[in-house]
Amino acid sequence: PPGAHVPVLVIGTGYGGSVAALRLAQAGVDVHMLEMGMAWDTPGSDGKIFANTTTPDHRSYWLRTKTKQPLSNFLGFPLDKDVPKYTGILDAEEFSGITVYQGRGVGGGSLVNGGMAVTPLRERFSAILPSVNAAEMYSTYYPRANAGLGVTEVDQAWWNSVDCYQYARVGRKHAQRSNFSFVFVPNVYDWDYMKKEVAGTVPKSAVAGEILYGNNAGKKSLQKTYLAQAKATGRVAISALHRVTSVTPANGRYTVVVEQLDTSGTVTATKTVTANKVFFAAGSVGTSKLLTRLKATGALPGLNNEIGKGWGDNGNVMCGRANHLWDATGTVQASIPTAGIDNWDAGGAFAEVAPLPTGIETWASFYLSITKNPNRAQFTWNSTANRAELNWQAAWKQPSIDMAKTIFDKINAKEGTIYRTDLFGVYKIWGDHLTYHPLGGAILNKATDNYGRLHGCSNLYVIDGALIPGNTSVNPFVTITALAERNIDTIIRTDF
Ligand code: FDA
Structure with a gap:
């Protein structure tokens, strides 16, 4: 409810957010998760929750009036078609020079992705996350992530x-x-x-x-793994169609401003809640955009100059x-x-x-x-347009x-x-012209300490793909999950 206080607020319900929520709840901490997308727990008029890849409909795209299919053409014919504007599952977010595809809803990218669960080769790990102890990752956190995700x-x-x-x-x-x-x-x-x-x-x-627009059976999305376990603890609440727009310090806590959306994307209410600790888990793009805005507008002036940097498309x-x-x-x-x-x-x-x-x-x-791909882009704040922009260039592909x-x-x-x-x-x-794998924008050990604690603001954490410096050499979600498992382990031990 508006005005409420929660010990821990998690922004986003993808991999990083789900790991944080589960492990905190298991440690006895009450957690509230806010997710801008829908809950995806109710069938549509066709009896199915999700639309098929070949027949996109209103459920398929985040607030678009025309589909933006990654494969746009076939044998010379354009495939895209008009759809009613709706808070659908796949966001084709357009920046200058690149379209970034992301999952929207409770479960984040796990709702739309291919489920490819790849642990990078150990000898390539130090190039991915140079400040992280690889031995610990391969003995403890990759196995923990693979088990939690149900990888086979x-x-x-x-x-x-x-x-x-x-x-x-x-x-x-x-x-x-x-x-x-x-x-x-x-x-x-x-x-x-x-x-x-x-x-x-x-x-x-x-x-x-x-x-691409969700899987009605068989795929173990986060809804069936980490989030199901988190809910079963009785300590995790999730509010869908709630988008965080601001986080500011107030009396040793944080005040968080949240917009409630209806399924046409209209803001129906603006609420504030307070929290002792806030985890940014809105995905590489979502977390980077929020932090870039909060730094530039003076809401969190203590954030350092690494915010928004080191963003890559995983090539x-x-x-x-x-x-x-x-x-x-x-x-x-x-x-x-x-x-x-x-x-x-x-x-x-x-x-x-x-x-x-x-x-x-x-x-x-x-x-x-x-x-x-060695190219890295940066998010910056455009105060005239009131939005975060990314300076990726098409030629960088x-x-x-x-x-x-x-x-x-x-x-x-x-x-x-x-x-x-x-x-x-x-x-x-x-x-x-696109990526499915946005990474970076709040790089581990640069914008944050070596465990995701944001520099310059106590009790704020980044725990998603924004921590990873632009590339994982393979599909990224196992690494995002394993890094979150590693970081939350230390955070629970030392900060709670
Ligand atoms: P993630 O993006 O999962 O979650 C962030 C959540 O935060 C989203 O639900 C979002 O709606 C929410 N959010 C954002 N801003 C917010 C705000 N202001 N307020 C509230 N909520 C907010 N990877 C892989 O390893 N194998 C694969 O096979 C694939 N395949 C694939 C296919 C497609 C089509 C896509 C789009 C992506 C993949 N991926 C993939 C990538 C993978 O899905 C991706 O790397 C992870 O989902 C990223 O996890 P995060 O926890 O960083 O954020």
Whole structure:
């Protein structure tokens, strides 16, 4: 309720926020979580909570009147269509030079992501988080995160036999024929459920292509793991459709201003609550935007000059390859990715063999590459426009394209194939206008101390992807979760 006081307030319900809430609650602390997106716990008129990837509707996009599909075109036709404006699940947030895709709702990115749960190779870890003790991460916190998230490996014998992974087997064949290392990656999907989907004994979800706008069964989003456990403690409350706009010190506590939204995005109430401690877990973009504003407007003047810096896109770039007719990728493609091509050490790229769940045969192989792109952008405050801006430039994706080409130019040469030019526009090979993996903006051991305590303001913490300096060499959520587990362990021991 407005005017209420809570011991701990957590802004955002993604990976960082969910870890903080669960571990604090288990330690006996009452926690209130505020989430700007919806709860996603009620079916729509079609009986389903989430819309299918192939049929986006009002539930699919955050306050847009037209979809902004990552793959915008197909065979020369634009795919985007009008939708009613609604507090939908996927935000395609546009900054100059880049569109940043993010999940909106209780569960954050876990609602929309592919579930690829990758622990980076230990020898690459010091380049990701140089101030963090790697031995501790690999002995304690990565295992804890993987257990908490419900990460498991696909049954390879089954994978080798099912139609819905034909596309991935084609990806393996082409990778291996060009002497690349093809690696299976774990996921949070319930593989037994997917086996039943294939067998036809349960409603189809991954096999029906559900992913980008939510998954109605099978995927263990945070709603089913960390947040379910947190709620079961009885100490965690979550308010959905509540967006934090300000955090200011007052009498040794913090006053937090919150806007309540309706499903059209209209502010229906503005509330203030007070808290002893506040955790910023609004995601790399959400946390960075808030902190940039709070520093620039004088609400939190003690924040240091590292706020807003070190933001990266995890080197994301997408592309498709056109296969020969004998390399069909299948009309049914499971939406859950299972593998990647690792050319990180030689070429700076790790490519996820991604599904293209269109329901028709495309003869396309589709990839999301994570690359060692060195470019970093910064959030700054535009006082005239009253918003935080990011200075990423479109041309900064060129290193990512060059690194991805170390894999796909070679595969194309070996197979005698070409890139698809119809997926991101007309005659455009690279999906280089976007990222799924925003990271940084409040870097660990720079904007914060080595455990996420913000410099210059006691009792304020960052505990999400904003802490990570722009790149993880693989898909990021396991690392975000493991780092949050590490930081909260120390914070509970010393600050409570
Ligand atoms: P996260 O973004 O999860 O959560 C932040 C939450 O805070 C959101 O729910 C947001 O609505 C809320 N919020 C923001 N501002 C707020 C405010 N002012 N007030 C209240 N609430 C606010 N990663 C991976 O490892 N494997 C994968 O397969 C994929 N695939 C993938 C696909 C797609 C389409 C996307 C968009 C992303 C992925 N990712 C991924 C990335 C992964 O989902 C992402 O890195 C994490 O969700 C980030 O976790 P955080 O805890 O940092 O924030």
